[in-house]
Amino acid sequence: MSMFGLGRPQPSSAEKIAAAEQEMDLITDMFNKLQQACMKKCIPREYREGEINKAEGVCIDRCASKFFDVQMKVSELLQAEAAAKGGAAGGGFGIGGM
Amino acid sequence: MSMFGLGRPQPSSAEKIAAAEQEMDLITDMFNKLQQACMKKCIPREYREGEINKAEGVCIDRCASKFFDVQMKVSELLQAEAAAKGGAAGGGFGIGGM
Amino acid sequence: MSMFGLGRPQPSSAEKIAAAEQEMDLITDMFNKLQQACMKKCIPREYREGEINKAEGVCIDRCASKFFDVQMKVSELLQAEAAAKGGAAGGGFGIGGM
Amino acid sequence: MEGLSASEQREFQSRMERKQMKEFMGMFSNLVTHCFDSCVDNFTTKSLVQRETDCVSRCVQKFMAGSERIGQRFQEQQAQMMNQSPTGR
Amino acid sequence: MEGLSASEQREFQSRMERKQMKEFMGMFSNLVTHCFDSCVDNFTTKSLVQRETDCVSRCVQKFMAGSERIGQRFQEQQAQMMNQSPTGR
C-alpha cells in the first residue's frame, strides 16, 4: 500500500511501529497455523503416551517442511495473479519473501 | 450502549472513528464467514480442476442467498428477544438493518 | 514480564488499563471456548426442538464443570513446567489463579 | 481493576463498551454461521424453505438457552475461583 | 461515515489500509492452511510431490474464483440491504 512511497515522504513513528508489528503478527499467525495443521496431521488424539514417538517426530519434521512449501507456492501464485492483474504491483506482498 | 445519546452530548472523533471501524469489521467478518460456509458446502476438497464448474457456481449463488436469509432471520429473532426482555432496547442492534 | 516490578517503578495508566483489559479478554475467551465446547458435546445439531431438555441441561452442567477442571489441570501443569524450567518464574502466569 | 484511578476507570469503561459491542458482533456472526451450517444443506432453491427457517429458529432459541445456562455455571466458577485464591481475587 | 470530518476521514482511511493489509494476511494464512489441509496427506517425503503441488495450484485458483463470485453476491446483498433500510443505509 502506498506503492513506491510516493505521496508520503516519510513514514511516521506510528506507521513504522505498526508495520513492524504487522510483520510479527503474520509470523505468529503462520506459526500457529503450522502448529495446528501438523499436530492434526501427525499426532493422534488418543494421547496414550505423553512423548512424541519417532514416527510422530519424523512426521512433524516433514509436515513443517511441506507446509512451508505450500506457503511458498501460494505466495508465488498470488504474486503471479497480482502481476497479471495489476501490472507494476507484482511483488507488492513482499513480507520477508512471502 | 448509551441509548438515546443521553449523557454524552457529542461523540468524540475517536468514538466516531471506532464506530465506523466496527461497522467495517462486522461486514468483513460476515463476508469471511459467508465465504467459509459456502466454500465448505459447495466446493469439494479434492481439487481435480481449478475452475468453478456450473453446478458449483449455482450452488455458491444459492448458498450466499440462503446465508443472507439466515442472517436476517437471526437478526430478527435477536431483536424480538431484546424487545421482549429490555423493552425500549428493541432495534438497538441496528447496524445496517442487522 | 517485568517480574518483581523492578526497573519500572510505577505502571503507567495505559499499562494498567491494558492489564485490566487483558484480564477481561482472557475471561471472555474462556467463556466462548467453554460454550463452543459444551454446545458441541451436549447439543445435537438436528434442532428438533428449541428448548434445552433435561438430559441436555445436565450434560451442560457437567461439561462446564469438567471444562473448568481441565482448565485448572492445564494451568497447574504449565506452572509446574515453568517452575522446572525458569526457577523463580513459577506462578508467573497468575491471572486469577489460572 | 482496584488500582485504577477514576479517569482510568472511565477509559477502561469506554473500552469495555466497545469490546462488548465487538463481542456481541462476534456472537452474532458465530450464531449465524452455526445455525446456517446446521440447518441448511439443500441448494436446489434460492431462498430458505420452511423446514430450514424452522430449524434456524429452534437453533437460535436453543443456543440462547444453552448460552444462558453455561453463563450461570461460568459465573459460579468465577466466584468460586476468586474465593479460593489466596489474594482474594 | 458521513459524520466524519476531513481529518477523521484521513485517520479512518489510514486505519482501513492497515486493516486491509491485516485482512490480506489473514486471507493468505487461511488459504495456505486450507490448501495444505486439503492437498497434503502423505509424509513419506520432505518436499511436495507433483500431485500435491498441482492440487495446491488448483486449490488456490478455485479459492480465488469462488471468492470473487461470493464477493459479487455479497456486494449485491449489501446494496439491496441499504436500499431497503428506512434510514437509507
Added chain:
Amino acid sequence: MEGLSASEQREFQSRMERKQMKEFMGMFSNLVTHCFDSCVDNFTTKSLVQRETDCVSRCVQKFMAGSERIGQRFQEQQAQMMNQSPTGR
C-alpha cells in the same frame, strides 16, 4: 525493525510484551480446548475421572513437546528464508 529509533524500539518492545502475553493466553485457551475435546467425552460424572485426568496430562505434555519441535523447524525455515531473500531479510 532496523529503521526504528530508540524510542520507537521501546514502544515496539512494550507492545510486543503485551502481544506475547496475549499469545500465551491464546495458547493456553487453545490447549485447554483441544485437550478437553480430545480427552473428555463422558458426562455421567461432574468431575474428571482418573482416565480423563491422565489423558489431559499426556495431551499437555505431548502438545508442549510437539510445539517445541515445530518451533525449531519454524525457526530454521525463517533463517533460511532470510538468507535467500535478495534484500537480506
